[in-house]
Amino acid sequence: MRGEVLHYDEAQGFGFITGADGNRYTFARENLRRDTVIAKGALVEFLPASGQARDVFSIRAQAASPAGAAPGASTAPPKPAAASAAPQPQHFGRLAEGGAVHDSGLPGYFWRGVTRNYINFAERARRKEFWAYCLFWTVSFILVGLVGALADQTIGNFNDGNGPIVMVGVWGLFVLATFLPWLGLIVRRLHDIGLTGWLVLLILVPTFGTLAIIVFGLIPTQGHENQWGPVPQGVRV
Structure with a gap:
């Protein structure tokens, strides 16, 4: 090719x-x-x-001149x-002034995270993408819980002493459905700062792992291409 x-x-x-x-x-x-x-x-x-x-x-x-060209003739190919x-x-990053920057606002980052980037463990994720996903994941988690609580109220789980069964269930499904996008996002954020994605395993360490991921999310984007791809579009370096 x-x-x-x-x-x-x-x-x-x-x-x-x-x-x-x-x-x-x-x-x-x-x-x-x-x-x-x-x-x-x-x-x-x-x-x-x-x-x-x-x-x-x-x-x-x-691009060499054609064979058999007459002497003195133009050799321009x-x-x-x-x-x-x-x-x-x-062109990427700061050089993409005339190109389209894939930044459709904070909700767009979350939407792409659970659709196009659902199992994307390659490429890079800028800080804005990371924190936009965190924000709208939290908002969605709360909304899903409210829907579950309303369902529990409607069917009488609170009155019967059964507890918020539906709310806990839909929360569990939501967390399972967004687990892979979360892992992919953290791996891409690590790539963006020049670190191996295997550091995502730190989330298995209680407390320390969570703090480490937060720190990784705060580190600025590397201002040059690295082995995981070019500087994400829209980044000012």
């Missing part, structure tokens, strides 16, 4: 490619063919495999017919 290099960090040995299919692929130094020089904006060919680009090589050599349809470079 043909693509364009969005970013390559020579020091850390990883980068990103936008493929002709519109998807973004990661690649590492070991995925490059020998003696291949990669720079931002370079056109490359690669083999896509589960979101990763393999066997990457530059196709700049194909002909413009490919499909050049206008080539994918344009994408």
Whole structure:
């Protein structure tokens, strides 16, 4: 597949490619063919495999002048017919001033957390996304509890001495339904500050784990691309 290099960090040995299919692929130094020089904006060919680009090589050599050109004739390469349809470079973070920033307000972060990002343990999550999810998860938890309490009141559980059976039940279902989104959000927040997502296991440690997650949620976004992706759109660095 043909693509364009969005970013390559020579020091850390990883980068990103936008493929002709519109998807973004990661690649590492070991995925490059020998003696291949990669720079931002370079056109490359690669083999896509589960979101990763393999066997990457530059196709700049194909821009050479046509064979058999007359002496003295212009050596400028002909413009490919499909050049206008080539994918344009994408910019992220502070550089995305003219692009669409995926920030539809605080409720939008929570909605994407329980839909598109339901089991997303990759990429990065900025502080605003983390705390917006926390806020609206708490609001939703309270509302679900109120609905359960009204149901208990209607069927007479409080009068019969049975207790808030429905309220406890719907709370339990809500927590189970949002457990994976919570884990994914914490992992992406850890990625955003340059830490491994395995630190999410700290939540198993009583008290200390909760405090650690709160601290992780307060740390500013890393102002550069890292191995988990580019700076989240909308971040001022």
